[in-house]
Amino acid sequence: MGDLFTDQDFEWEVLTRPAALHGGKSMRARVRRPGLPETERDMTWSAHERVEIRRARCPDQRLKNHRAGAAAPGHDAVAHHRERGFGVAPTPWEDRPMAVDRRYVALNDAERKRLESFIARCSDADLERAMPAGWTVAATLAHMAFWDERVRVLFARWEREGSAPPPEDEVSVDWINDSAKPMFLALPPRRAAELAVKIARETDRAVERLSDDMLARNAAAPQPLNVVRATHRREHLDEIEALLR
Numbered sequence: 598m599g600d601l602f603t604d605q606d607f608e609w610e611v612l613t614r615p616a617a618l619h620g621g622k623s624m625r626a627r628v629r630r631p632g633l634p635e636t637e638r639d640m641t642w643s644a645h646e647r648v649e650i651r652r653a654r655c656p657d658q659r660l661k662n663h664r665a666g667a668a669a670p671g672h673d674a675v676a677h678h679r680e681r682g683f684g685v686a687p688t689p690w691e692d693r694p695m696a697v698d699r700r701y702v703a704l705n706d707a708e709r710k711r712l713e714s715f716i717a718r719c720s721d722a723d724l725e726r727a728m729p730a731g732w733t734v735a736a737t738l739a740h741m742a743f744w745d746e747r748v749r750v751l752f753a754r755w756e757r758e759g760s761a762p763p764p765e766d767e768v769s770v771d772w773i774n775d776s777a778k779p780m781f782l783a784l785p786p787r788r789a790a791e792l793a794v795k796i797a798r799e800t801d802r803a804v805e806r807l808s809d810d811m812l813a814r815n816a817a818a819p820q821p822l823n824v825v826r827a828t829h830r831r832e833h834l835d836e837i838e839a840l841l842r
Contacts, residue, residue: 600650602648607828608630609640610629610631625640633828636823636832704827705824709798709827711834716738716793716794724786731782733786734840735790736778736781740781741833742795748804748822749796751822812824
């Protein structure tokens with residue numbers, strides 16, 4: 598547990614021991630993007646699928662390597678950069694300027710347009726459909742909006758006050774989601790859907806406009822704010838569209 602691998606161009610951390618499913622034909626484990634608790638999810642692979650796992654390093658060494666702008670042994674610079682949520686790509690020479698990576702802008706745009714298209718064709722009955730653990734489609738969209746808005750608000754405060762947000766208490770994520778669920782469920786379904794689009798647009802604009810300096814400071818933080826909002830949206834849109842098929 599704590600080992601790392603790359604999937605869909607992102608770095609993932611393994612949180613649980615893989616469990617065999619379907620008579621050993623597939624494997625499942627709980628994973629998340631390092632330092633980004635809102636991305637936590639179950640991931641399943643075919644048993645014959647090859648997954649390259651990299652052993653976890655000491656957290657202090659990972660942070661030290663990151664702040665120095667260097668990749669750790671056995672960990673290439675691109676992969677090291679990905680696990681920080683994009684922002685600044687390390688370069689081999691300390692005296693060279695850091696190259697700002699803004700690929701996240703295109704990724705966010707693509708998943709936001711997917712969200713807009715989905716909501717435009719979604720009926721009120723679709724939005725009211727039940728999902729696991731007492732959620733509905735509309736409440737899940739409101740949940741997506743909540744985590745988008747959190748990133749926008751924290752970056753705005755960081756820029757205004759000049760100090761980074763405190764490290765997130767990852768244990769709190771579950772109770773935050775559970776506490777917010779009744780309020781999400783109380784929203785009129787169509788209003789929740791419209792809010793998801795509105796906040797996605799505002800958040801995407803906010804993270805696209807971040808200065809190179811702010812992206813560099815975020816990338817150097819122990820727990821960077823996730824500018825790749827596409828990851829969370831993709832996860833839930835995949836779940837919702839599978840349900841409605």
